[in-house]
Amino acid sequence: MNSPDDLHQRPIVSVDLAIFALAPDGLEVLLAQRGAEPFAGSWALPGGWIHVDEDRDLEAAAQRVLRDKTGVAAPYFEQVGVFGDAARDPRGWSLSVTYMALIAKEAVTLMHGGNATGAAWHPIGSDTATIPLAFDHAAILKAAVTRLRNKVEYTTLPVHLLPEAFTLSELQAVYERLLGRLLDKSAFRKRIAEVDFIEPIAGEMRRASNRPAQLYRLKQARSTVFFDRTI
Amino acid sequence: MNSPDDLHQRPIVSVDLAIFALAPDGLEVLLAQRGAEPFAGSWALPGGWIHVDEDRDLEAAAQRVLRDKTGVAAPYFEQVGVFGDAARDPRGWSLSVTYMALIAKEAVTLMHGGNATGAAWHPIGSDTATIPLAFDHAAILKAAVTRLRNKVEYTTLPVHLLPEAFTLSELQAVYERLLGRLLDKSAFRKRIAEVDFIEPIAGEMRRASNRPAQLYRLKQARSTVFFDRTI
Incomplete structure (x- = not known):
């Protein structure tokens, strides 16, 4: 019987961020180089676990991760969706709740000075980053780019x-x-x-x-x- | 330190369904009466836990729940979003991954015969059910109705x-x-x-x-x- 009391039946849940900015040559995304396994050394969307003792809700968790990784609060913040399956993370059945933000690049450049996380802006090709990404982050980023461009097509x-x-x-x-x-x-x-x-x-x-x-x-x-x- | 290995740090995850059909008087939603605490006796969106040993991915989990509750596969199935916070479920920090489906009512009527779950169609008022719902399901249903109507405005x-x-x-x-x-x-x-x-x-x-x-x-x-x- 599956139940929330059987903790081993609970999927892993992360909050991941597609943070976009506009560079002279086009759209860029903020990526972080992973320091630990799985996918150590690979580039990935910045993300973190939900802190059940600290985060009020999903958006608070996403804002905390964004603040920790970039030092800024997003002026525009939207849920892209949730991506979950048995195979995307070698540690077990996992979900990524993904948010996207569109920020002015200048707001973030400052924090890059003494930053040890290995975060960097990367250009978006036709619809994803031009380098390989950890996990299923290429597919997630593609969904976020589509969402952003639809929003641009339809809004101010x-x-x-x-x-x-x-x-x-x-x-x-x-x-x-x-x-x-x-x-x-x-x-x-x-x-x-x-x-x-x-x-x-x-x-x-x-x-x-x-x-x-x-x-x-x-x-x-x-x-x-x-x-x-x-x- | 939060980590996926600390199982008590993992939120509870359910997959919930907003199943819509069209009745002569307008839109209706399939609700299930809860047989157990919390909210025993209340009406709620039909839902279930992710079966980490069985479900390939989130959509497979949602299709399994739909099949179990209605006996049908949805011709049209879409993720509405994920709703998660510390307070929505008394059992702990929880997420609801919500899908919506639009189905022909006749396809479901048959299974209602010997059905013991207490599932029933309820009219949608201006944007949610006309009876109180368990958890934050009224807000989730409202988001699903909005998504469905946007889709109707923009698609065939x-x-x-x-x-x-x-x-x-x-x-x-x-x-x-x-x-x-x-x-x-x-x-x-x-x-x-x-x-x-x-x-x-x-x-x-x-x-x-x-x-x-x-x-x-x-x-x-x-x-x-x-x-x-x-x-």
């Missing part, structure tokens, strides 16, 4: 990676770098106007380019607006 | 609740009952034509109503097509 999420004032060209560039593909300029501007989540800042222009460009800001700070169709 | 999923041949009015009625709101007829037909996932059956008409209506069928059986905007 990317605006949170920009400074407070930005041009429409800068906004389009962030969407393009996150999605890994170019967008049509007039169709993009039409969609942005339809969703109506940014507003021009009266009298503020960016003067760096060949002709001045209007600066915009978010209408409602911090909230993520959902579109009713893809960008 | 409802067509799987219809017989092989159906009229456009019957298709619209299924969407409306799942969503719990009426749809504009001409806008609905325009969207369905755009997505292009059904085809008229040459020469087949439904003659019951005041004037004959064209019968349609799915173009590609079994696959669920995603829309690029809401229905």
Whole structure:
């Protein structure tokens, strides 16, 4: 008879994080080099066990792991899903509860100074890291990248990676770098106007380019607006 | 030190199911009356423990629980998410990995005959069951209803609740009952034509109503097509 009182019948549960940032060449993910078996020396998504005496809930566990590994709290944090089977971890039947976060790279660079965990940013290829990953983390990362890109297609999420004032060209560039593909300029501007989540800042222009460009800001700070169709 | 070898540090993990069907009055969910503590006598989402010696993966565990509780395999099965905290179960820190399924009610009715588990269909109010539920199952059910309705808004999923041949009015009625709101007829037909996932059956008409209506069928059986905007 299986029961929660038979502790050997309980699966192992970890909380793992796909922490994304935007680099000039595209999307990057924060990976940690494993110091112990299994998969010692391999790169993996940063993660940890649930501390049943300390963590209030799953999200608190994920925020604790993120804070421990990067020194920052995520402005945007979402559950990707749970991945569990008998074979993914040699230590036994295990579950990975995976969260993703999108953070500004500058917020994390500082902690890298004296960091001993071997954490580093790695580029995302078409949909996963360009190096082999421990466990089933390549498949989990692929699911997280898909989730992030769907979110980018359908929401105003990317605006949170920009400074407070930005041009429409800068906004389009962030969407393009996150999605890994170019967008049509007039169709993009039409969609942005339809969703109506940014507003021009009266009298503020960016003067760096060949002709001045209007600066915009978010209408409602911090909230993520959902579109009713893809960008 | 927390570690998977310290079994007392492992959370309890259950797999719980939000099994939906469509009744004439709207969406219903299959609930089971609990026979044991905690929450003995209360209604709850049907669920079970992961059998670490038997279940290949989470979905296999969910399919086993569904089969045991309803006698059917789900044609459509999706992970809703994982819900976990220190307080939701008096037995300890616990996780519920929740799946949802949408099934034809007729497929399940038969097994109800000699069923001793006290399972029964209950109507969904605006977003959860109309009776109190054990644990945090009301919140979990609410998340599952939201996920199902989003899926209905964006996919051809409802067509799987219809017989092989159906009229456009019957298709619209299924969407409306799942969503719990009426749809504009001409806008609905325009969207369905755009997505292009059904085809008229040459020469087949439904003659019951005041004037004959064209019968349609799915173009590609079994696959669920995603829309690029809401229905």
